Amino acid sequence: MSFQYFVIGKGSIGHRHASNLNSLGARVTHYGWRTLNMDQLLCEIMACQGEAGVIIATSTNVRRQLITKCSEVGAALYIEKPIAHRTFDVQQIFDLPKTTLERSVAGFMMRYHPMVRKLLDTPVENIFRASFEIGHDVTQWRQNWSFADSYAADPDGGGVLLDLCHEIDLAYLLCGSAPLASVSSIEHPDFAGVDIATTLDFASTDGRNIRVAMDYLAPALIRRGHIIGLEQEIEYDVANANFTHVTADERVTQNLGQERNTMFLDFMSDFMALAEGRETKNPHIPRLDRVKDVCHLIAQAWEMREFKGQLKASLT
Structure with missing residues (x-):
């Protein structure tokens, strides 16, 4: 089974992520938030048996439940910045299992x-x-x-x-x-x-x-x-x-x-490597377990x- 990626959110950044994943040769399913069937999404992630990544490009105030549920079924996460805007919600995200944090990222793409x-x-x-x-x-x-x-x-x-x-x-x-x-x-x-x-x-x-x-x-x-x-x-x-x-x-x-989309492609490529267990290229990749302090800030x-x-x- 090859790795499967799901992009949630059909705003401009969601469309960019879906397009970049396609250009990088990934298998991609793209859903809008307003029409998302959560149960169906979770079943599709579970069927991937740990070989799934979810790019969460929704508005900030609806993310936490989606993040938690996708983590529970074994997905690696790319969470657009900011991951949350209240300290309580930030802490809930960083209470996710260590294995999830280590293969997930916050969307600080300027690091690329x-x-x-x-x-x-x-x-x-x-x-x-x-x-x-x-x-x-x-x-x-x-x-x-x-x-x-x-x-x-x-x-x-x-x-x-x-x-x-x-x-x-x-x-x-x-x-x-x-x-x-x-x-x-x-x-x-x-x-x-x-x-x-x-x-x-x-x-x-x-x-x-x-x-x-x-x-x-x-x-x-x-x-x-x-x-x-x-x-x-x-x-x-x-x-x-x-x-x-x-x-x-x-x-x-x-x-x-710089052509602006290059940093998005470089970041997405690194996220794919992280999610799939391969070596990443940027030593400053915003892996979730390394950006707790700035997300709280x-x-x-x-x-x-x-x-x-x-x-x-x-x-x-």
């Missing part, structure tokens, strides 16, 4: 981007300040898409902090753990309780001050960061593919190209949000 690999290959020591920014007008993300009708507009599991939480993972990956001091958010008057811009501030007793900012508003894509240590600093801009290394003596900029940040004001931006 060449910019992030370059950043990991150029560590900055003695960091005292770092910033990570991401933002883009949400109405430009997809064609024939309405913010008001999307998961993003749901106060229970929507909003920009969860949508763009990759940058929280990057800050943790590149700068290490630091206490979360504050989370300040802005909401839209028509979408109460949904953050459209959020800033996280971290401060540690060893002198590291880290800021992560994300928004649904910037007219042109922003995805950049700045990490400063005592001996060197790094500036990077994903939108322009520029990586700059700075010391007291020189400033060197490189351009790193994302949920903690969401629960800590303080709405400081409202902005009447166009979201249609």
